[in-house]
Amino acid sequence: PIPRTLVLTAFGDMDVSKLTEKPAGRQPIRTVTLPLERLDELVGRMRDAVADGQKIYWICPLVEESEEIKLMSAEDRFASLKPLFGDRIGLVHGRMKGADKDEAMRAFKAGETRILIATTVIEVGVDVPDATIMVIEHAERFGLAQLHQLRGRVGRGEKPSSCVLLYKDPLGETATRRLSVMRETEDGFRIAEEDLK
Structure with a gap:
């Protein structure tokens, strides 16, 4: 669930159904945090994963370079x-x-490409x-x-999946808490409750 759903449930006229299990056959998603300083190590592991036939999403917050915000663009x-x-x-x-x-998505789904660099358009x-594998830069x-939502793009099959949360130091208190919550749980209700805090 997303925070809006929780708000509608608490203050609106909406009931909640709580699903506590994943669909049959789905594996847990291992979530790790990694500082951007270790990017080369991650790229090396991606090479191994691609050689092993895995598919990887790599999410960036911007489409193109920005003068105002110094973040990596897709x-x-x-x-x-x-x-x-x-x-x-x-x-x-x-x-x-x-x-x-559509062509980029088709090629990724068909296995013609193994890594898809994207923005939140794939959310x-x-x-x-x-x-x-999901990498969120x-x-x-x-x-x-x-x-x-982004992490939920992996872990949909029967193979074990991973989510790598790449971050830039130093992290503030709020960002540290967010990344900790993501490492600790896949429970959408707990995540929504934390997001409302």
Whole structure:
């Protein structure tokens, strides 16, 4: 659930159904936090994962470089990883034409690309059951509901899945708490309650 759902339930005319189990066959998602200083180590592990046939989402908070905010954009991350992964890497974001987005998603789902660099455009409505790794860059910039939704793009098949929350030091108190909650639980109700605090 998202915080809005919880608010509607508490103050509106809406009942709650609580699902406490994952659909049959789904594995837990192992969530880890990693400082951006260890990016090279992560990229090395991604090479191994791609060689092993795994599919990886890599989420960036921006489409393109911004003068106001110093964060890695999807276009810049794609450009930095393309020399390492060649044709096995794709890009999708909200400013692309619909046909280009559809083609990027089709190629990823079909396994023609193994890494999909994206913005939050893939947050909902995307189902690639054999995607097993989610990397969220600058995870400290996202809210709990968004982090939970993004993490939910993996762990949809029968293989174990991982979510890597990449963050830039130093973290503030709120960001530290958010990332801790994401490491500790996959329970959407607990995450929604924490998000309302």
